[in-house]
Amino acid sequence: MLDRWLTLALEDKGPKAQTGALPGGHFRLTAPGVLKLIPDAVGPQARAVVLSVGIHGNETAPIELLGDCLARLEAGLSRLGAPVLVILGNLEAIRHGTRYVTTNLNRLFRRELDEAGMEPDRARELMSEVDAFFARHPDREKLHYDLHTAIRDSRYPRFVVEPYGETPTPLQQWRWMAAADIQAVLHQHRHSWTFSHYSKHYHGAQTFTLELGRALPFGANDLPSLAPMGRLLGALIDGREPPSADPSGMAFFRVEHELMRQSEAFRLCFADDTPNFTEFAPGTRLAEGSADDGFTVGQQPLRVVFPNANVELGARAALLVSPVPPPDAAPTDSVHD
Ligand SMILES: O=C(O)CCC(=O)N[C@@H](CCC(=O)O)C(=O)O
Numbered sequence: 017m018l019d020r021w022l023t024l025a026l027e028d029k030g031p032k033a034q035t036g037a038l039p040g041g042h043f044r045l046t047a048p049g050v051l052k053l054i055p056d057a058v059g060p061q062a063r064a065v066v067l068s069v070g071i072h073g074n075e076t077a078p079i080e081l082l083g084d085c086l087a088r089l090e091a092g093l094s095r096l097g098a099p100v101l102v103i104l105g106n107l108e109a110i111r112h113g114t115r116y117v118t119t120n121l122n123r124l125f126r127r128e129l130d131e132a133g134m135e136p137d138r139a140r141e142l143m144s145e146v147d148a149f150f151a152r153h154p155d156r157e158k159l160h161y162d163l164h165t166a167i168r169d170s171r172y173p174r175f176v177v178e179p180y181g182e183t184p185t186p187l188q189q190w191r192w193m194a195a196a197d198i199q200a201v202l203h204q205h206r207h208s209w210t211f212s213h214y215s216k217h218y219h220g221a222q223t224f225t226l227e228l229g230r231a232l233p234f235g236a237n238d239l240p241s242l243a244p245m246g247r248l249l250g251a252l253i254d255g256r257e258p259p260s261a262d263p264s265g266m267a268f269f270r271v272e273h274e275l276m277r278q279s280e281a282f283r284l285c286f287a288d289d290t291p292n293f294t295e296f297a298p299g300t301r302l303a304e305g306s307a308d309d310g311f312t313v314g315q316q317p318l319r320v321v322f323p324n325a326n327v328e329l330g331a332r333a334a335l336l337v338s339p340v341p342p343p344d345a346a347p348t349d350s351v352h353d
Pocket residue numbers: 072122164165166167168177179208210212225321322323324
């Protein structure tokens with residue numbers, strides 16, 4: 017059943033409300049693309065876990081990866097031990113194989129949202145699902161991993177974006193990410209109204225946007241490279257402590273500046289296929305536009321992440337980042353390690 021859930025949800029043939037048994041618990045389908053995994057017994061170390069995929073419709077590897085985790089669970093190769101909310105984000109865009117239909121869903125996760133349309137409606141539905149889920153588990157550590165893939169190649173093929181927030185991320189997360197073969201971490205410098213930011217900002221959850229390789233069509237993904245990430249997701253679903261590794265091999269970056277597209281004339285001055293984290297020297301012209309949206313690198317070199325000149329007016333066209341030291345182990349070291 018669950019291995020067919022993703023397909024049924026995409027074909028819009030899935031039953032609107034359905035429940036069924038699973039090893040260790042049961043599942044409930046409560047809205048299109050929204051699946052709740054409810055364990056019979058929750059271990060003391062289990063977290064309340066939100067796993068979202070397909071927030072961008074052309075990013076298929078995370079959908080396949082999560083599909084594998086659900087298939088393993090259903091086949092009895094693992095046993096449910098934590099409350100999990102699984103979300104298939106932009107169903108319409110996934111059907112079209114496009115990043116979005118009308119507007120970028122991953123910029124709409126704020127409670128004051130008053131726009132009308134399919135993506136704003138979906139954002140409101142998903143925010144209320146997340147609110148209800150975390151409200152049901154007030155005493156549990158809250159996690160939300162929003163799984164994506166990137167448009168371009170990357171000097172670090174698998175990396176995570178840490179949303180802006182006041183609370184430092186516990187070291188345990190970096191250890192899990194290192195074991196899951198994540199190669200770099202990018203700290204956001206300000207609110208960004210992404211789905212992962214939503215769960216951190218409003219619920220104090222430990223959250224990331226995970227970039228798991230390149231955006232490719234279904235069937236073309238390099239799933240073996242995601243096996244370590246599959247083990248992290250599997251452990252969270254089972255309510256087991258995830259594998260840990262030394263995070264000192266990961267590279268850490270901070271956003272220094274965002275290029276925003278402000279004019280129709282806006283363009284980036286470097287090749288379209290420039291990989292994420294490519295470094296540009298001081299004095300390099302990076303963007304041109306007719307509304308003060310040009311940019312030249314100042315005194316420090318900067319690396320570019322998520323360059324995309326074809327975004328909507330007023331939207332982010334690239335992040336410019338620089339390396340920072342790894343987080344200090346001392347204050348936030350986890351009792352679970
Ligand atoms: O490869 C790209 O240009 C975009 C990949 C992507 O969808 N990234 C996320 C990052 C979200 C964040 O900044 O936390 C996005 O742009 O929504």
